Amino acid sequence: MTENIPVNENSLFEEYKQTGNIEIRNIIVEKYYYMAKVLANKFLNRGVEYDDLLQVASLALVKAAERFEPSMENKFSTFATPTIIGEIKKYFRDKASTIRMPRKYYELYPSVKGAYETLSQKLDKPPTPEEIADMTGDTPEDVIQVLEMVRSGNITSLDEEFDEEGYSRMEAIGDEDPAFDRLETKDLYDRALEALDENEKRVVEMRYRMGMSQKNIADEFGVSQMYISRLEKKIYHKMRKRLESN
Amino acid sequence: MSIDKNAISIEIPTVKDYSRILRLTAAGAADACGFDIDMIEDVKVIVSEVFGSILGTGGNGAVFSFLPNTGKLEINIRTYNGEPVLKGANEMTLPILQALAGSVETSDVGGLKLVIEK
Known part of the structure; x- marks a missing residue:
């Protein structure tokens, strides 16, 4: 069967439309798999792992290959890109509500704070986001976002004073014995x-x-x-x- | 391209590492529009795409102008050398911009106007 598969892009799609041959669809998907990889990359750093994003993008690519009408004037990449992006965004809305960015930054906060304190003592000056990122293994951009969220009040610091006598939340929690x-x-x-x-x-x-x-x-x-x-x-x-x- | 007096403008040389500065500025402007985290991230992807295209032209820089309004962000971009902003774009750049921004318009002088709405 493979030897009869057409090589031209449009004839691949036309052949697939006429025959529904899964082997042809798979060749199309393989040919455009790079799009799934590129688009999965665009949505990194939102609290979902690359592998999961790539899986969603790949399934969307298969859907796009199945739905594409070669008779339309659009190129396949023009048709498939919004389809894949739509599926990735749907995934964020439906499946990833518990691991959205805020949670990611909440999780990063303790390590960023720890690195900030350690480096401040070690360097005898406030560290740069790059220095903190080197220590925590995060990107400088993430470090800046975490610090920005602390400043804007989206993350409450345990060191923040919460009453008139200057007690911090950390002091209110107390130490574990x-x-x-x-x-x-x-x-x-x-x-x-x-x-x-x-x-x-x-x-x-x-x-x-x-x-x-x-x-x-x-x-x-x-x-x-x-x-x-x-x-x-x-x-x-x-x-x-x-x-x-x- | 006229720039609104309330716009935040950033002149950015074509240095790949400066993409981060552009993304942070874009995130700040998007935040000022009251966008949620997902939309702010989308705006960051949008400006990265455009900047990637400008890097591809080999020009020496561009001006990004952000005009935040409640629930709406307008971004105007033009290159220093007047080359079309999307000249260095790949086959996926425009579909990505169209998928993430509500409106994508190119001007006859090579500028690009993007509008992202809640």
């Missing part, structure tokens, strides 16, 4: 951990003991941030179920 923590929670923690497999235990260790972000854990495991987010929910339910059964 490590001894209490050891005595009261270690037993519960160990029992809840028994419900988890080795990978899940490793995620708990990285997330809550080592303080790693979901993104860093995802990178460590070679999976998407969404996967770690879902796994965390699963871990939470398993641990809670184990404690309830005890």
Whole structure:
């Protein structure tokens, strides 16, 4: 069958329209796959991993290939680009509401703040966004956005004074008592951990003991941030179920 | 191209790294329009696309002028050398701009006007 497939762009689409041959559609998709990659790249840094964006863009590309009318004057790229962008934006609206940008910046805030303080002491001057970004592994643009959100009040600093006597939110929260923590929670923690497999235990260790972000854990495991987010929910339910059964 | 007295204008040389400065300015202007985070990000993609096109022409720079209004952002762009702003665009640039901006108009002197509305 492959040897009869036309090579010209329009004849590919015409042949596909007439025959519905999936093999031809796949050749079209392969030919224009670069568009899915380019467009997925345009929507990075919005709290969704590249792999997930590429998957959405690729499915949209398939849809576009199936719907394209070669008799129309438009080129396929002109037709497919808004289709793919539309699907990516729909994905952001429908599926990614829990990992939108604000959350991303909320997650970045502690590491940016920590780096700011460490570098201020080390350099004996306020660090630049680039220096903070080097330390946290984020982009300077993200660092600036986080600092801007703090300034605009979208993120409330724990150091901010919240009453007339100058007490900060951090002081109001108070310190954890490590001894209490050891005595009261270690037993519960160990029992809840028994419900988890080795990978899940490793995620708990990285997330809550080592303080790693979901993104860093995802990178460590070679999976998407969404996967770690879902796994965390699963871990939470398993641990809670184990404690309830005890 | 006349520039409104309430517009925020930035003259930007064709230095690839300056794209970040342009994106931040655009984000600030979009924020002043009351756009949500997604729309602000769209505006950043739009200006990056246009700047990428200008970089592709090999010219020495451009003027981006942002006119924020409630729920509406107008962006006017012209190159220093008068070359059409989208001269260096690739096949996807215009469809991307059309998909993300409500209105894309090219002027007869090579300028580009984009309007993004809530």
